[in-house]
Amino acid sequence: MIRFENVGLRYGTGPEVLRDISFTLPPGSFHFMTGASGAGKSSLLKLMYLAHRPSRGLITLFGRDMARAKRGDLPALRRQIGVVFQDFALLDHLSTLDNVALPLRMSGASEADVVEHCTEILRWVGLGNHLHALPSTLSGGQQQRVAIARSVINRPRLLLADEPTGNVDDGIGMRLLYLFEELHKLGTTVVIATHNEALIRRFDHPRLHLENGRLHVMPAQAARWA
Amino acid sequence: MALPLYRKRFDLPLAKDPTSRFLTWLTALIVYLAALALAGALVVSDMARRWDSGLAGGLTVQIAPLPDAAASPLNERVEAALTVLRSTPGVKTANALTSDDTARLLEPWLGPEAADPLLPMPRLIDVVTDGPVDVDALTLRLKSAAPGATLDDHAVWLADLRNFAGAVHLAALGVVALIGGAGVMAVVFAVRAGLAIHRHVVELLHLMGATDRYVARQFESHVMSLTLRGGLGGLGLALATLVGIGRASAGLRASLLPNVSLEVWQMGLLAIVPVMACLLAMVTARWTVLRTLETLP
Numbered sequence: 001m002i003r004f005e006n007v008g009l010r011y012g013t014g015p016e017v018l019r020d021i022s023f024t025l026p027p028g029s030f031h032f033m034t035g036a037s038g039a040g041k042s043s044l045l046k047l048m049y050l051a052h053r054p055s056r057g058l059i060t061l062f063g064r065d066m067a068r069a070k071r072g073d074l075p076a077l078r079r080q081i082g083v084v085f086q087d088f089a090l091l092d093h094l095s096t097l098d099n100v101a102l103p104l105r106m107s108g109a110s111e112a113d114v115v116e117h118c119t120e121i122l123r124w125v126g127l128g129n130h131l132h133a134l135p136s137t138l139s140g141g142q143q144q145r146v147a148i149a150r151s152v153i154n155r156p157r158l159l160l161a162d163e164p165t166g167n168v169d170d171g172i173g174m175r176l177l178y179l180f181e182e183l184h185k186l187g188t189t190v191v192i193a194t195h196n197e198a199l200i201r202r203f204d205h206p207r208l209h210l211e212n213g214r215l216h217v218m219p220a221q222a223a224r225w226a
Numbered sequence: 227m228a229l230p231l232y233r234k235r236f237d238l239p240l241a242k243d244p245t246s247r248f249l250t251w252l253t254a255l256i257v258y259l260a261a262l263a264l265a266g267a268l269v270v271s272d273m274a275r276r277w278d279s280g281l282a283g284g285l286t287v288q289i290a291p292l293p294d295a296a297a298s299p300l301n302e303r304v305e306a307a308l309t310v311l312r313s314t315p316g317v318k319t320a321n322a323l324t325s326d327d328t329a330r331l332l333e334p335w336l337g338p339e340a341a342d343p344l345l346p347m348p349r350l351i352d353v354v355t356d357g358p359v360d361v362d363a364l365t366l367r368l369k370s371a372a373p374g375a376t377l378d379d380h381a382v383w384l385a386d387l388r389n390f391a392g393a394v395h396l397a398a399l400g401v402v403a404l405i406g407g408a409g410v411m412a413v414v415f416a417v418r419a420g421l422a423i424h425r426h427v428v429e430l431l432h433l434m435g436a437t438d439r440y441v442a443r444q445f446e447s448h449v450m451s452l453t454l455r456g457g458l459g460g461l462g463l464a465l466a467t468l469v470g471i472g473r474a475s476a477g478l479r480a481s482l483l484p485n486v487s488l489e490v491w492q493m494g495l496l497a498i499v500p501v502m503a504c505l506l507a508m509v510t511a512r513w514t515v516l517r518t519l520e521t522l523p
């Protein structure tokens with residue numbers, strides 16, 4: 001599904017934020033990504049969702065060498081990746097439904113399909129009564145669920161979440177994680193960056209741990225007792 | 227508007243941008259000026275066509291009254307000139323205008339006093355040709371037969387008039403090109419501003435897999451609705467101005483003014499101006515967005 005070989009990333013002329021990152025995520029896997037604040041979790045995710053190009057190294061995504069992919073091919077690849085951004089990145093002027101609809105409309109879905117699917121998924125995350133609300137009128141937890149609904153509406157092959165449980169209490173965080181578990185069971189490859197050790201311990205998944213710009217892959221059992 | 231199906235939906239909240247109203251007004255102004263320039267060119271075309279049909283295939287001979295008492299009287303010299311003219315190959319008819327006719331021709335310049343018999347007035351001979359005339363040779367023969375005769379070859383000043391009409395066309399074209407260029411720059415500026423204001427949204431759409439064309443389309447349809455609105459306003463204003471000028475000139479008695487009113491089909495032709503402005507703005511918007519987005523990974 002995704003493979004990094006000796007990948008390095010630096011911003012501008014600064015020091016390397018990520019160094020010699022090598023790992024492989026098999027299709028259908030579920031990983032947590034951990035590391036102190038500033039360790040480079042967001043940066044690594046950005047490389048995965050093609051927001052940055054690496055300073056060096058090789059990234060293979062969906063079996064394709066990203067260094068050789070043409071710029072025109074990237075939008076189609078990006079549409080197969082669902083991203084829950086750290087700050088949700090909802091569009092303030094669009095309703096909940098229109099926010100969730102963005103990926104569908106970009107792929108050229110018909111208006112009838114858009115409304116049907118978006119309504120369905122918003123019910124599924126418990127926002128059936130807020131279809132036409134603006135994001136600013138929703139609570140943090142509700143906004144997070146909109147962001148998650150939007151990230152999965154297109155049935156992505158790869159789902160990346162940047163601290164999705166960042167500012168919700170553990171109860172809601174747990175519910176969100178069960179949501180990701182559902183998707184995982186449907187075959188989606190999932191990577192979730194999080195600080196929340198309590199949540200990590202509740203689920204039996206391997207861990208990508210970042211420290212000093214380097215990555216350590218920890219298997220599921222070790223992750224649980226680390 | 228209330229129907230959800232017809233609701234205009236933009237992922238980018240462009241309508242609230244400060245540049246939006248500016249672009250509408252600017253398009254109105256540009257279309258107004260361009261429509262007036264085009265109308266001017268059409269009026270001059272009409273005039274040139276009328277001159278052409280009125281003057282082509284003709285010569286005018288003018289016989290001046292001579293103060294020299296030794297010269298033969300004016301009437302005799304006119305007759306002599308007519309004889310020369312009628313024997314010249316290429317000349318179909320040659321007719322002398324009476325003094326009254328001449329006075330009438332000069333009235334717009336001289337007023338009713340043109341008919342005063344005390345004014346020394348030249349006599350004019352209207353010549354219609356049906357073939358090439360050797361103008362130089364004819365001039366020489368006229369001068370010897372009728373002193374004081376001068377030959378006006380219409381071709382000479384027809385060429386001048388045609389040059390003038392061409393110059394007006396060129397000027398109109400230049401005006402349209404200039405303000406069109408200003409319009410293109412304004413659209414580039416407005417779209418760049420829009421991209422900067424909504425940079426985070428544009429980047430988000432980009433990361434979610436929006437193609438550059440998808441983002442460009444949003445700007446295109448936004449610019450289309452703005453410039454179409456402005457353009458129609460400008461066109462309405464231009465038509466109102468033209469109708470006003472037509473009314474005002476119809477009220478004038480001076481026959482010196484050319485006919486400045488436009489036919490209905492010519493007014494219809496002016497309707498192309500806002501359409502062209504709108505298309506140009508859309509192409510410019512797309513080009514600007516695509517150029518800018520190329521800098522994203």
Ligand SMILES: Nc1ncnc2c1ncn2[C@@H]1O[C@H](COP(=O)(O)OP(=O)(O)O)[C@@H](O)[C@H]1O
Binds near residue numbers: 037
């Ligand atoms: N756009 C950027 N420009 C320059 N430096 C950046 C940028 N984004 C992140 N960094 C730096 O990269 C390092 C890793 O940041 P980040 O990936 O956000 O870490 P995390 O998500 O784990 O907190 C930090 O030192 C941060 O200052």
Ligand SMILES: [Mg+2]
Binds near residue numbers: 041162
């Ligand atoms: Mg981060």
